[in-house]
Structure formats: structure tokens, C-alpha cells
Amino acid sequence: MQKKEAPAKNGLALTSFFNVEDILIHQEDISRNQLIRHLLKHLADRHDITGIDAYYDAIVERENANDTVIANGIAIPHARLDALERPYVSVATSAKGISFVEDTPPVHLILLVLIPRDQPGLYLQILRSLASVLRDRNAAKTVASLNSAEEIMHFFERGGVVLPEYVCAADLMSKEFITLGSNDSLETAIDCFISENLSEIPVVDRDGEMVGVVCAGNLLKVCLPEYLLWMTDLSPIINFEPFVNVLRNEQNTWISDILLDDFASVQIKDPAVSVAGEMTRCNASICYVLDDKKLMGIIDLPIFLNKIFRE
Incomplete structure (x- = not known):
């Protein structure tokens, strides 16, 4: 197992929730739902997580109701669950891209996030921690072109992707409004x-x-x-x-x-x-x-x- 760099002192590093073994590269010719199930099974096998069928249903239901494609070829399918004691993250890449939503560009970088239900701000903190990645339009494709899980891990560690200390008003607000x-x-x-x-x-x-x-x-x-x-x-x-x-x-x-x-x-x-x-x-x-x-x-x-x- 690759040794992780220490998290930044002013916040919790995103990589504290996953390691090299939680990264699946080159997920090609696979559907959205197949990928979600594959990531869940991978997490379950690695971390002795049970009840993944219910988790799968919860994530797919959320995706069908309101997709989690955030920007520039990145999706963060997720679910908040009662049985979890801590967060889990699994990462997948696809050079060809995977269709998450009809009539929209495919995604190339996917972070599957499982969060305890009693930690409501964590998903928003993870989302904001990716701000530096989202600013680069080509970041998802760049990560998807890497040929090893170690390289992808280094990408996140090198980028200093750190969770903010708290959820702020900017994380909740809608930028679309009438004046x-x-x-x-x-x-x-x-x-x-x-x-x-x-x-x-x-x-x-x-x-x-x-x-x-x-x-x-x-x-x-x-x-x-x-x-x-x-x-x-x-x-x-x-x-x-x-x-x-x-x-x-x-x-x-x-x-x-x-x-x-x-x-x-x-x-x-x-x-x-x-x-x-x-x-x-x-x-x-x-x-x-x-x-x-x-x-x-x-x-x-x-x-x-x-x-x-x-x-």
C-alpha cells in the first residue's frame, strides 16, 4: 500500500477517505448503473461493508431524481446512510467517458461517496474541496488518461485537495435568482x-x-x-x-x-x-x-x- 502524504494542517485531506486500492482505472464500455454497482462491490469487499444492494438502490434513486454530475466531466454519486460509522470514497476513471445523463457530455472522473446520515455537511465539504479541480476544464480527462491508481492518488495528494473546516453559506446558495x-x-x-x-x-x-x-x-x-x-x-x-x-x-x-x-x-x-x-x-x-x-x-x-x- 502506498504511503499517504500527511493531510494539510488546516483541514482534512480528501485522500484520508480512500487509498490506492479504492481507485479503479479505465472503466470503459460500462453503464452508469453498472459502474455504481461495481464501485460499491469493490468498497464492500475491501472494507467489509454489508447491505450494498440497499446502498445501490439509494444511489441510483438519487441519480434518477437529480443527477450528481457537477461540472467538467466529474460526477459524485453518493448516499447518506444510517448503518455507516465513517465515510467511504471510491474513485473511478474512464478515458472514453460514461453517460450519466442523456444529452449531456460523458463523465471521466467519478467519486462514489458513502456518508453517515448524521454528518449532513460532509458531502458539501467534499464538493467544495474539489473547487481547484473543477476550475480546470480538462482535469477529469487528464486524470482519466493516467495509467495507474498510484498516479491518480498522487494527483489528488499533489493538488492539496483538502476539506474546508465547515460548510458555509456559499455551499448552500443558488446562484440563479431574479432581481x-x-x-x-x-x-x-x-x-x-x-x-x-x-x-x-x-x-x-x-x-x-x-x-x-x-x-x-x-x-x-x-x-x-x-x-x-x-x-x-x-x-x-x-x-x-x-x-x-x-x-x-x-x-x-x-x-x-x-x-x-x-x-x-x-x-x-x-x-x-x-x-x-x-x-x-x-x-x-x-x-x-x-x-x-x-x-x-x-x-x-x-x-x-x-x-x-x-x-
Whole structure:
């Protein structure tokens, strides 16, 4: 067995979860599911792991629901399991590539990860540890061209692939989000609420710095004068009369009229647990991730729950 280099002092090395014998090279002319079963059997034989049929079903079910191809020819099929006491990783390469998802390029580097269910952040830490590898578009093909497990092990050791000390907000956030400009009209906001099926939209200035949010619920408060909210019976108002003024002026009313400057937010490098704390503090279902004041991403409650409890 090849001696491993010591992990970096500031974090746990990814290679602490596997060694040369856990690496399978040149896996050609094989399907995704065949490879997953092959990797699982290899781990089971090497580490006396039992119950791999259930593990296989769990991994394939996850792949079918939401594939784990992350970028540039790399896939990380994984499962969080009750029976495990520690993580296991197995690595496979394929020069030809293996199809994981229809109509997408094949993958060349595969890391199968088995994680104890009570370690929710570990998969995200492993994912972030591969950031340096993901930055190189050709890394997966380069690794797949290596002709020995020892060379592949050296690739990971030489690259200093180290798990971060904690899961941060950046690991949870979605980078795909809709924004409004601070000079947009109320009409634009209403159209956006309807077309994007949103109830809350962040508002940014010209530099991308977040200045507040607009909420569909707050729009209703604008439409309904405060005195109406004191009425217990609004049945006499049968033709939406309170909305007429908004309808007449929505093109010339700025969203600043309904802008809220109190919203749940964290900094991009804050620990992920801060997201839960901020959502709870603000009684919010969305938390905005900022780099100083610039909006970098959003974390809504379903994203948070999925990342922590299921992914």
C-alpha cells in the first residue's frame, strides 16, 4: 500500500477517505448503473461493508431524481446512510467517458461517496474541496488518461485537495435568482411576481448591491388602506375598489414605495448554521447571501432543508 502524504494542517485531506486500492482505472464500455454497482462491490469487499444492494438502490434513486454530475466531466454519486460509522470514497476513471445523463457530455472522473446520515455537511465539504479541480476544464480527462491508481492518488495528494473546516453559506446558495432594480416600477414588480411565480424579489442598485426586497404581501398592504384592515367584514367591497388606484398608477409608481430594508441575510463565508439562525430571527423563508453588500446568491427554505437533511 502506498504511503499517504500527511493531510494539510488546516483541514482534512480528501485522500484520508480512500487509498490506492479504492481507485479503479479505465472503466470503459460500462453503464452508469453498472459502474455504481461495481464501485460499491469493490468498497464492500475491501472494507467489509454489508447491505450494498440497499446502498445501490439509494444511489441510483438519487441519480434518477437529480443527477450528481457537477461540472467538467466529474460526477459524485453518493448516499447518506444510517448503518455507516465513517465515510467511504471510491474513485473511478474512464478515458472514453460514461453517460450519466442523456444529452449531456460523458463523465471521466467519478467519486462514489458513502456518508453517515448524521454528518449532513460532509458531502458539501467534499464538493467544495474539489473547487481547484473543477476550475480546470480538462482535469477529469487528464486524470482519466493516467495509467495507474498510484498516479491518480498522487494527483489528488499533489493538488492539496483538502476539506474546508465547515460548510458555509456559499455551499448552500443558488446562484440563479431574479432581481429588480431600485428604479423599476411597481408594474415591473407585479409582472415579475406573476410571471416568475415569486412572492419575494430582491432589489439591487446599479452595482449589484442589495438595497431591500419587495414582497407580494406588502403590495397587498399598499392596495388596502390601513383603515380597511381594521374592518372585520370587507364583504361590502365587492369590486376590488381599493386596488383601482394602484392599477391606475402602477406604471408611474416606483418599487421604493413598497421596499423593505429589513431582510434575512448572511455573508458568503458565514457558517451555514448562520442561515438557519437568520431565517429564524427574521421569520423568513429566504435568506440572501452577500459579499459585503453585493448579492451573490439566495437560500430558500426548501434548498436549505434539502442540503442539510437529504443531499
